[in-house]
Amino acid sequence: MRATGRLEAPDHWRELNPELTISDEPFAERPAPYAVSAAAASRFAGQVREEGYSQVGPIVPPADVARLRGGIERVVEAGYPPFFVAVYDEFFQMFDGLQ
Numbered sequence: 001m002r003a004t005g006r007l008e009a010p011d012h013w014r015e016l017n018p019e020l021t022i023s024d025e026p027f028a029e030r031p032a033p034y035a036v037s038a039a040a041a042s043r044f045a046g047q048v049r050e051e052g053y054s055q056v057g058p059i060v061p062p063a064d065v066a067r068l069r070g071g072i073e074r075v076v077e078a079g080y081p082p083f084f085v086a087v088y089d090e091f092f093q094m095f096d097g098l099q
Contacts (some may be wrong), residue, residue: 003037013087016078017071026089029094034097036060068094 006012010022027059036044036059046055072085085091 010087014097016074017088019067019089020071020090023089026092029095031097033099034061048055059098063088 013022014020019095040056044054044056068085068090071088071090072082075084076082
């Protein structure tokens with residue numbers, strides 16, 4: 001199989017990271033948004049208004065971070081840019097949880 005054909009094959013990515021998923025509907029089962037207190041959200045919004053950015057502490061649960069980190073490490077070890085982890089549902093689910 002040509003290298004580009006392998007890049008387009010979901011099974012290639014599933015073999016690389018079997019604990020992560022690739023589906024046609026990554027948001028079919030939407031988990032609850034990550035928990036952020038109203039006070040913290042207000043503080044973050046105020047910082048964005050005043051300074052143009054916001055620094056936040058950990059929001060994504062450590063287990064989710066560890067799974068994605070492991071996926072990124074395997075993608076990089078296979079010789080691909082780290083952003084290729086975006087083929088996995090969990091990457092987009094993480095951002096959805098930050099709503």
